[in-house]
Each structure stands twice: as structure tokens, then as C-alpha cells.
Amino acid sequence: MVDIVFGFDFGVKRIGIAMGNTLTGQAQPLTVIKAIDNATRFQVIGDLINEWKPARLIVGEPRHPDGAEHDMTMRARRFANQLHGRYSLPVDLVDERYSSAVIPQKRGEVIDAQAAAIILQQYFDDHANI
Structure with a gap:
């Protein structure tokens, strides 16, 4: 069975979303939500979930380079619990310490969706037998 999986790069101003599936194990950027308020952000996420029917959600967990929390x-984590x-x-949750470091630096919001794709790809790579 092939399952759709969503990946999230959570931010206070924007949330990057990526999608992939368990057959190919490949992630791709989907969209960016400009999070004005919780009701709006969760309405958009709910609409995407209703459209794509993912079986699992992956959220990037940011940390300092030494692994310490901030x-x-x-x-x-709170966002993941709310989802x-x-x-x-x-x-x-997937450690996202270096997700934005591997993205070619561009201007604009596309970086958030690319970061979400890197987070999701890391999940696929770590769980190759899903």
C-alpha cells in the first residue's frame, strides 16, 4: 500500500509543507502557509489533509548545532501535538538542524517548502523500510 506523507517546516511567520509517498520515498515541496493566526493556518492545513489524505505527518524539530533545545x-513540538x-x-519529529543549510540561498518563501522537503526526505531516508 502506498501512503502519502506530509512534512512541515514550522515557523512563526510561515510554515513550509512538502509531500511524498512511501512507494518512491521521495519528497517534494508542496506549498507555504503564511501563518497569520492559528485558525487560518489550521484551516489551510486541514484543507490540504482533506485533499491529499496523508497517512502520517512529519514535523522538523529545530535545535542548536550542539543538539541543545531552544x-x-x-x-x-507544540505544533506537532496540535496536528x-x-x-x-x-x-x-525529525531533527532539522541542517535543513536550511543545504538549500541554495534564495530570496522568498520557497525556501520554507524546500526545507520541509528536506525534512521529509530525511524521514524517508531514515525509514527506508516503511
Whole structure:
């Protein structure tokens, strides 16, 4: 069975979203949500979930280079918990320390969706037997 999987690069101003599937194990950028408020951001996410029917959600967990947690670590975890609570889907966290470092630096929001794709690809690579 082939399952769709979503990846999220959580940010206070924007949330990058990527998608992939368990057959190919390849992630690709999907969209960026300009998160004005929680109601709007979760409405857009809910619409995407209804459209694509993912079986699992992956959220990047930011940390300092030495692995220490910081403010955004807790925010990303809270976001992951909210996704699980609202949509009753399994949610996994993936270390995203270097996700934006491997993206060619461009201007604009496309970076957030690319970062989400890198986070999701890392999940696929770490779980090659899914």
C-alpha cells in the first residue's frame, strides 16, 4: 500500500509543507502557509489533509548545532501535538538542524517548502523500510 506523507517546516511567520509517498520515498515541496493566526493556518492545513489524505505527518524539530533545545524546539513540538490532536494522524519529529543549510540561498518563501522537503526526505531516508 502506498501512503502519502506530509512534512512541515514550522515557523512563526510561515510554515513550509512538502509531500511524498512511501512507494518512491521521495519528497517534494508542496506549498507555504503564511501563518497569520492559528485558525487560518489550521484551516489551510486541514484543507490540504482533506485533499491529499496523508497517512502520517512529519514535523522538523529545530535545535542548536550542539543538539541543545531552544524556543523554537518547544514551539515545533507544540505544533506537532496540535496536528496530532486536530487530525488524529501519527506525527513524527525529525531533527532539522541542517535543513536550511543545504538549500541554495534564495530570496522568498520557497525556501520554507524546500526545507520541509528536506525534512521529509530525511524521514524517508531514515525509514527506508516503511
